[in-house]
Amino acid sequence: AQSVAQPEDQVNVAEGNPLTVKCTYSVSGNPYLFWYVQYPNRGLQFLLKYITGDNLVKGSYGFEAEFNKSQTSFHLKKPSALVSDSALYFCAVRTGDDYKLSFGAGTTVTVRA
Amino acid sequence: DAGITQSPRHKVTETGTPVTLRCHQTENHRYMYWYRQDPGHGLRLIHYSYGVKDTDKGEVSDGYSVSRSKTEDFLLTLESATSSQTSVYFCAISESVEELFFGEGSRLTVL
Numbered sequence: 001a002q003s004v005a006q007p008e009d010q011v012n013v014a015e016g017n018p019l020t021v022k023c024t025y026s027v028s029g030n031p032y033l034f035w036y037v038q039y040p041n042r043g044l045q046f047l048l049k050y051i052t053g054d055n056l057v058k059g060s061y062g063f064e065a066e067f068n069k070s071q072t073s074f075h076l077k078k079p080s081a082l083v084s085d086s087a088l089y090f091c092a093v094r095t096g097d098d099y100k101l102s103f104g105a106g107t108t109v110t111v112r113a
Numbered sequence: 114d115a116g117i118t119q120s121p122r123h124k125v126t127e128t129g130t131p132v133t134l135r136c137h138q139t140e141n142h143r144y145m146y147w148y149r150q151d152p153g154h155g156l157r158l159i160h161y162s163y164g165v166k167d168t169d170k171g172e173v174s175d176g177y178s179v180s181r182s183k184t185e186d187f188l189l190t191l192e193s194a195t196s197s198q199t200s201v202y203f204c205a206i207s208e209s210v211e212e213l214f215f216g217e218g219s220r221l222t223v224l
Contacts, residue, residue: 006155041218
């Protein structure tokens with residue numbers, strides 16, 4: 001079975017400060033890891049993914065994430081947060097031979113001006 | 114945006130009535146999924162399809178059925194809706210083991 005944990009329900013940061021959203025995962029086999037963002041009353045938008053290769057992956061809107069195999073983590077980061085980054089963020093995992101994607105419970109990010 | 118259309122976008126119904134949600138894609142992707150989103154639970158997989166007439170259950174499939182008679186359409190049916198099925202339902206598509214693309218969601222309220 002595969003699962004994802006997002007230990008923080010909410011993250012609050014000031015605009016211009018670094019933003020980190022935490023994610024840990026559990027899978028049998030090599031993980032495929034994803035981050036999605038959801039704005040109010042919208043569907044999920046893909047931000048970035050780790051499949052293989054460089055542990056630091058860069059995605060949309062200035063976000064990046066670092067895959068850490070020993071800590072089974074895939075934390076999302078942005079060096080300088082914007083008010084417009086306020087949204088609900090989901091981490092997700094699947095394996096190479098499973099087309100089902102498992103999601104964490106989500107983290108609400110609020111960036112204050 | 115990926116060509117995914119969900120209908121209806123909003124529906125209010127009564128307990129015990131049947132409900133069908135439709136997902137239509139124009140991307141010709143092989144895989145289609147139905148998820149439900151509830152506060153504190155994130156997204157949970159209901160059913161998915163890996164080809165025409167090929168479907169399988171997800172983690173919360175009880176009370177739901179699906180059908181896929183064409184590549185572009187994936188239907189989710191609640192045979193007899195219950196209040197616990199009040200949720201926001203998302204359809205998603207993918208062509209490979211990489212990212213899923215999501216529709217805008219269908220908000221269902223069962224009274």
